[in-house]
Amino acid sequence: MRRPALRRAGLGAVLAAAAVLAAAGAASAHVTVHPESYARGAADGVLAFRVPNEDDTASTTEVQVFLPTDHPVLGVLVRPQDGWTAKVTTTRLRTPVKTDDGTITEAASEITWTGGKIGPGGYEDFDVAFGQLPDDSGRLTFKTLQTYSDGRTVRWIEEAASGADEPENPAPVLELTPAAGAGATEAPSAAPESAGGTDAAATGTGTAQAADAGDSTARGLGAAGLAVGVLGLAAAALAVLRTRPKRS
Structure with missing residues (x-):
């Protein structure tokens, strides 16, 4: 009973993280x-x-x-x-x-x-x-x-x-x-x-330029961290799916 629950939790986490990543991309996809x-x-x-x-x-x-x-x-x-x-x-x-x-x-x-x-x-x-x-x-x-x-x-x-x-x-x-x-x-x-x-x-x-450089760096690190988190969640979900026992 626990493995189906883990499976659902893993897939849910991947979908949620993917939604967050997609929303972050859409929010920044305009002319700046x-x-x-x-x-x-x-x-x-x-x-x-x-x-x-x-x-x-x-x-x-x-x-x-x-x-x-x-x-x-x-x-x-x-x-x-x-x-x-x-x-x-x-x-x-x-x-x-x-x-x-x-x-x-x-x-x-x-x-x-x-x-x-x-x-x-x-x-x-x-x-x-x-x-x-x-x-x-x-x-x-x-x-x-x-x-x-x-x-x-x-x-x-x-x-x-x-x-x-x-x-x-x-x-x-x-x-x-x-x-x-x-x-x-x-x-x-x-x-x-x-x-x-x-x-x-x-x-x-x-100096405004220095402040903007810091903001750009922070945004870049945040985006990179988000992408790594999504990949990690996806790997965890796949691992759960692969290790669940087959039905007889």
């Missing part, structure tokens, strides 16, 4: 920007837009990233990507930005990658260098369109309301933290804005 945060006004950095392919049969053939122009990213340069052709669209700013090198009246508003392919189960990182990030916002939202070879387009454009759960198709968001040396009592940003440049109160100090 890395690192997840930078200091306000940071200069000469790189943003990587990670685009996973969620379709089982179709390939991703076009990626469009829209950059906010109410809080513009200055000095955008795109790293050449094997197989992909990048087109940067600029727009005239309604409010010019004054810098040490002069007044900037135009900034990148859209980057489109075409010609390449991200196959099922794969992903691609699209690297974008910048000269300077805005210093008057708590976050930047990069709405993104992902087009598949079957003509379907997934719109990663939704923004989560304060305190709400993550939407189904969230837009990549870059948090902007107070620059090193900024006062702890710095006033929060203005209320959220539309047009891709949502503002929110930023928290934390120090």
